[in-house]
Structure formats: structure tokens, C-alpha cells
Amino acid sequence: MPATPAWPPQSTPRLFVEHRLARGPLRVEGAQAHYLATVMRMKPGDPVKLFDGESGEWLGVAASVGKRDLMLDVTDQLRTREHVPDLWLCAAPIKKGRIDWVAEKACELGVARLVPVLTRRTIVDRLNGERLRAHMIEAAEQCGRTAVPELAEPVKLTALLRDWPAGRALYFADETGGTPAAAAMRDGPPCAAILIGPEGGFDDAERDAIRAVPGATAITLGPRILRADTAAAAATALWMAARGDW
Numbered sequence: 001m002p003a004t005p006a007w008p009p010q011s012t013p014r015l016f017v018e019h020r021l022a023r024g025p026l027r028v029e030g031a032q033a034h035y036l037a038t039v040m041r042m043k044p045g046d047p048v049k050l051f052d053g054e055s056g057e058w059l060g061v062a063a064s065v066g067k068r069d070l071m072l073d074v075t076d077q078l079r080t081r082e083h084v085p086d087l088w089l090c091a092a093p094i095k096k097g098r099i100d101w102v103a104e105k106a107c108e109l110g111v112a113r114l115v116p117v118l119t120r121r122t123i124v125d126r127l128n129g130e131r132l133r134a135h136m137i138e139a140a141e142q143c144g145r146t147a148v149p150e151l152a153e154p155v156k157l158t159a160l161l162r163d164w165p166a167g168r169a170l171y172f173a174d175e176t177g178g179t180p181a182a183a184a185m186r187d188g189p190p191c192a193a194i195l196i197g198p199e200g201g202f203d204d205a206e207r208d209a210i211r212a213v214p215g216a217t218a219i220t221l222g223p224r225i226l227r228a229d230t231a232a233a234a235a236t237a238l239w240m241a242a243r244g245d246w
Contacts, residue, residue: 008047008059008078013040014141015050016148021058021074026050028070037065048072051140053148056080082146085245088168088193089149090115090160091232093124098229103132105233107139107149110240115193116154121200127154157206161213168193170216171239173231175201178218181235185219185242194239196232 015032028036036042042062050058050072057079060072089111093099099116106114114136116127133151140148164170169188171181172195178184185192195210202210210216221234240246 008049012047012049013042014057014144015048015060016137016141017050017052019052021050021052021055023074023076025063026060026072026074028072029068033066033069036062036070037067042070049078050074051146053140053146054081057146079146084112084147085110085240085243086191087111087236087239088113088115089196089232089236090117090193091196092117092119092122092198092228093127093154094199094228095124098227099124099127100132100135102229102232103135103149103151104139105229106236107136107145108143109233109236110245111149111236113150113152115152115160117160117195118154118156119198119206120157120203122198123200129153158209161209164213164215166214167191168215170195170210170213171219171235172202172210172216173197173221173235174207174218175225176207176218178220181219181221181238182242184217185239188217188242189215190243192239194232194235196228196235199228 013036036048042065044062044065046062048060050060056077058074059076059078060074063071063073089106091102093116103114118125129151136148136151167189169192171184171192211218221231226234
């Protein structure tokens with residue numbers, strides 16, 4: 001007797017929606033409708049996996065497919081929302097393309113919140129928040145995530161440190177040296193943040209101000225010089241491993 005095919009199939013497309021999902025009809029318009037109808041060639045009866053970042057993953061079935069919109073029937077919750085480790089990635093903006101990569105990897109690695117931080121040596125002072133969020137959403141769609149990191153507004157380093165929440169550990173990548181990252185993170189609190197500077201690093205005054213924050217720890221990421229985007233991904237991976245998320 002032949003085996004019953006899995007439903008929905010593993011090849012089912014995934015789509016992020018901005019409003020909270022529930023059973024019932026759902027209209028899809030614009031670029032998402034074009035993607036499903038034209039790129040994925042969806043037909044009535046075809047499935048799509050949906051998630052909203054809050055309520056988990058849901059199954060939608062195409063009821064009608066038009067040139068400009070689709071109607072889906074949201075039928076079942078496939079998964080509840082995943083557990084998200086309480087980690088912020090606070091990173092100085094870097095050049096376009098590289099900061100997009102940081103946003104994408106922050107989502108893939110499980111960061112809860114991405115905070116762009118403006119330092120004295122930051123060379124990028126304008127960010128396209130919509131583009132960064134789009135990169136995180138695309139990463140979540142492709143990687144099966146049911147949560148998307150929060151994207152904070154850019155903040156100056158002085159303001160970030162002034163308002164630092166009590167009890168949240170702050171690990172900052174210090175090019176002048178510090179505790180090996182894996183050792184520093186292993187026994188730290190479950191709520192933490194990683195601070196990565198710009199291409200030129202922190203200046204002396206900034207480094208002193210960071211060290212003065214209660215709970216701040218200077219860390220080193222090894223003997224090699226890392227680019228800012230590589231340092232952000234490496235430090236995040238080390239924290240996830242140290243806290244048992246990997």
C-alpha cells in the first residue's frame with residue numbers, strides 16, 4: 001500500500017503576514033500575491049505556510065488566485081511560536097550590503113532584538129529600516145522561523161549606555177583585549193546583549209564609558225582581526241552555544 005504523502009509538503013512556500021493570524025479567510029495582495037501566483041504558480045487548493053511572528057505557523061489553502069490578489073483559507077495551526085533567547089545584538093551600522101547581511105544572520109541565529117548603535121567612528125548615519133526588516137523577514141521565511149527579531153530605532157552609544165537596563169549583561173567586543181568570549185558568556189545571566197563597534201572600533205572614551213556600565217564585560221573573539229559583520233555573527237553564535245541554544 002503506497003504511503004500517504006506528507007501534508008503540507010516540505011516544498012510548501014512560507015509567507016510572513018503583518019497581522020495576527022487566526023482561522024478564516026485571508027486576502028494576500030501586492031508583492032506577496034505576485035510571488036505566490038507568478039513565481040510559485042499557486043493554484044486553488046495549493047497550500048502555503050503562514051506566520052506572523054506572534055502566533056506560530058499556520059496552514060493556508062488557496063481558495064482563489066487572481067492577477068492582483070489571492071484568497072487563502074487559514075485552516076490549522078501547524079506550530080506554536082518558537083522560544084526566542086533573550087539576546088540583543090547592538091551593532092554599529094556598516095556599509096550597505098554588510099549591514100543587510102548582519103540583519104539576515106541575526107534572524108537566522110535567533111537574536112530577539114537588533115539595535116543599530118551610532119558611535120564616533122560610525123561611517124553610516126542613515127539606515128533603511130524597511131530594507132533591514134525585509135531581510136530579516138526573508139531569512140525567517142527561508143529558515144522556518146516563527147519569530148522575527150525586533151528592529152529598534154538607531155540610538156547613539158551615549159544614550160544606549162545611559163539607559164542600559166539593570167540586570168542585562170553587556171558583552172562588548174574590545175579589540176584591545178578582554179575575556180575569551182565563550183568563557184565570559186558561559187555563566188552569565190539569561191538576558192544579555194552583544195555590542196559590536198564600527199569598522200574603526202570604539203575610541204578610548206567610548207571604551208571607558210562601556211566598561212563603566214554595571215554588568216559590562218570586555219570580550220575577545222580570538223587572535224584574528226575580524227570584520228565588524230563577521231564579529232557580530234561570531235559573537236552571537238558563541239553566546240547561543242554557551243547558553244545551550246545550539
